[in-house]
Amino acid sequence: MAARVVVLGAGYAGTTVVRRLQQLLDGHDLTWVSREDYHLVLHEVHRAIGDPDAAEKLTVPRTAIADRSTDVLEGEVVGVDTDDRTVALADDRELDYDYLVVALGSKTAFYGIPGLEEHALTLKGLDDALDIHESVVGAARDATPQDPARVVVGGAGLSGIQTAGEVAELRDEWNLPIEITLVEAMEEILPGNDPALQQAVRERVEARGVNVLTDDPIVEATGDAIRFDEGDPLDYDILVWTGGITGQDSLDGANLETNHNRVETDATFRTSDDRVFAVGDSALVEQGDDVAPPTAQAAWQAGDVLAENVVRAMAGRPLETWTFEDEGTVLSVGASAVAHEVLGTSIGPFDGFPARFLKKFIAARWLKDVASYRRAIPAWSVL
Helix, strand or coil: CCCEEEEECCCHHHHHHHHHHHHHCCCCEEEEEECCCEEECHHHCCHHHHCHHHHHHHEEEHHHCCCCCEEEEECCEEEEECCCCEEEECCCCEEECCEEEECCCCEECCCCCCCHHHHCECCCCHHHHHHHHHHHHHHHHCCCCCCCEEEEEECCCHHHHHHHHHHHHHHHHHCCCEEEEEECCCCCCCCCCCHHHHHHHHHHHHHCCEEEECCCCEEEECCCEEEECCCCCEECCEEEECCCEECCHHHCCCCCCEECCEEEECCCCECCCCCEEECHHHEEEEECCEECCCCHHHHHHHHHHHHHHHHHHHHCCCCCCCCCCCCCEEEEECCEEEEECHHHCCCCCECHHHHHHHHHHHHHHHHHHHCCHHHHHHHHHHC
16 A cells, blocks of 8 residues: 655755655655745855845745655645644645655744844745845935944854845945844854854954954843843844744644754654654754754755655665764855865865855755756856
8 A cells, every 4th residue: 555755844854855755755655745835045045135036046946846746735834643643734734644754944043032033033034035135225225324224133153144244245235324243142153163164254254344243142132222141232223033943833732752843853863753754954863962953964965864764664674874974164255155174175264266166056056956957057146
């Protein structure tokens, strides 16, 4: 009898799993569910802050990725029932499954900071990037060089740094009266990374005219200012928060072991339910004494192994374990980029044309792999 495999999510992990399962499944039903009808190159979504026309080039219709045998459904997942093996959608549809892959991604974490969720913009999708663009441009219309619009980006990880850099690019290209401040609670930007990389990125960020404040957490946000644990309040016109992630609310009632709604798995991606696997930002995938990072490269690596394990589970065969291999860091700061220890080398950090080319190449290669050269080539100009 044909097994029903359902994949939830169209991010890097979900898309990789679907593409591989289409090669592996024979005589079984595959259903792909996502709230959007497209796959988004999320690690480049900040490009739409500076150039809204980039949005179309950063997406691939899911129907261009799925083959004819895959049932592609558009819908918002609101619940998972592991006892009945069903997935509930917001429009009251209910899907049955024999094996489920949770790759729903994450949402922004606000850590209970008063006022932050109410007043901050976030960057978790294409609409968010376009909202930031419109908000920044709108604030700049009412500003002057003597009284510039104040844009504050909270959280100086990859997303926060790339957001601040893209706002700086927009400011410089359009000659907008904007002052940009990047805020980080930890002692340095890019927390947990090599100090040499931290210093190189900070120099690049500051060279773009972005103020950097570190080592003082935000404790409250009002409609026009953020307050710190120690420092003076900082006024703002636009506040963007990129300070962390948590799991989706749709997993609240699922009978799975979770931590902040992110599903805990072992290194095979199997959860506390033998029929459910989880991957990407939705998951906390065990890696020795730690968990895999919530990054694009981790999702790319993990998806193929997870797909293989779904097929192994269906056949009652032992599952493969997965070990994340860090292939380095490449991030953009506006039109420039910084790269460090990429492709297994110890080279870096470095910037300039080589880093910029590498950043473009990684995204273009992904677009080519999931779709075609015809989609990758036009995107080159906006990456």
